[in-house]
């Protein structure tokens with residue numbers, strides 16, 4: 063099982079769009095994919111047309127806090143072929159403050175996700191725009207495992223081609239190294255995904271893209287600001303069901319293939 067964390071504390075850079083459509087691209091290739099709405103804002107839940115968990119009912123937040131235990135099927139909703147979602151819940155807002163003070167709090171999510179390794183091939187985590195315990199938990203879930211371990215992970219960093227995104231990236235990378243040092247773990251960053259790219263915005267935009275391309279992390283994909291993304295979001299679906307022949311769907315197929323070289327390439331429909 064591969065775990066991808068789509069993470070950047072900067073808001074509005076395309077984390078949720080990348081999570082939804084990377085997951086859909088992997089599912090199209092026949093992988094059994096779980097998308098995890100790990101942001102209390104619940105944007106992913108809304109954008110894929112899932113129902114938020116009922117207050118006081120089965121939810122991932124309550125499961126992690128030891129307040130609920132039951133069948134996985136009570137937490138997971140199907141949203142497409144091979145594609146499943148764990149939605150947000152009201153309790154997600156309470157999860158982060160309740161994590162502080164617990165020993166081993168950074169591993170709460172990781173321990174849960176590892177139990178799903180016989181159920182899903184890939185898990186894509188939509189992280190919140192903050193550098194707190196939720197974000198740390200998602201990053202830790204992707205940590206390098208001993209050779210031969212069935213679980214592998216990678217961090218994907220969505221960015222936007224603007225100066226503030228470069229400063230935000232520096233801060234994010236500092237958090238990654240702090241976490242590695244504090245916990246004695248290794249985190250594997252797959253690279254950057256540049257979203258909402260619009261070269262008509264001029265030199266600041268194009269030179270920022272060049273700076274990202276020169277960055278040692280490398281750029282995995284550049285996605286233009288495309289109407290199909292917003293239209294699919296409004297219709298609560300992925301760009302794969304809404305516009306399977308679009309440039310953006312092709313781009314996400316290529317991103318999935320870059321992240322997972324073991325995928326058997328299939329022709330676009």
Ligand SMILES: Nc1ncnc2c1ncn2[C@@H]1O[C@H](COP(=O)(O)OP(=O)(O)OP(=O)(O)O)[C@@H](O)[C@H]1O
Pocket residue numbers: 072073074075076077078079080101103105189190191220257258259285286287288289291292295
């Ligand atoms: N390639 C794209 N083309 C057009 N619109 C896009 C594209 N990528 C993202 N968007 C839009 O930009 C907005 C921000 O994207 P998204 O919600 O994915 O960012 P985010 O990083 O998850 O935000 P937050 O930090 O609030 O969670 C959304 O309205 C989304 O539909």
Ligand SMILES: [Mg+2]
Pocket residue numbers: 077078079101105106188189
């Ligand atoms: Mg988001």
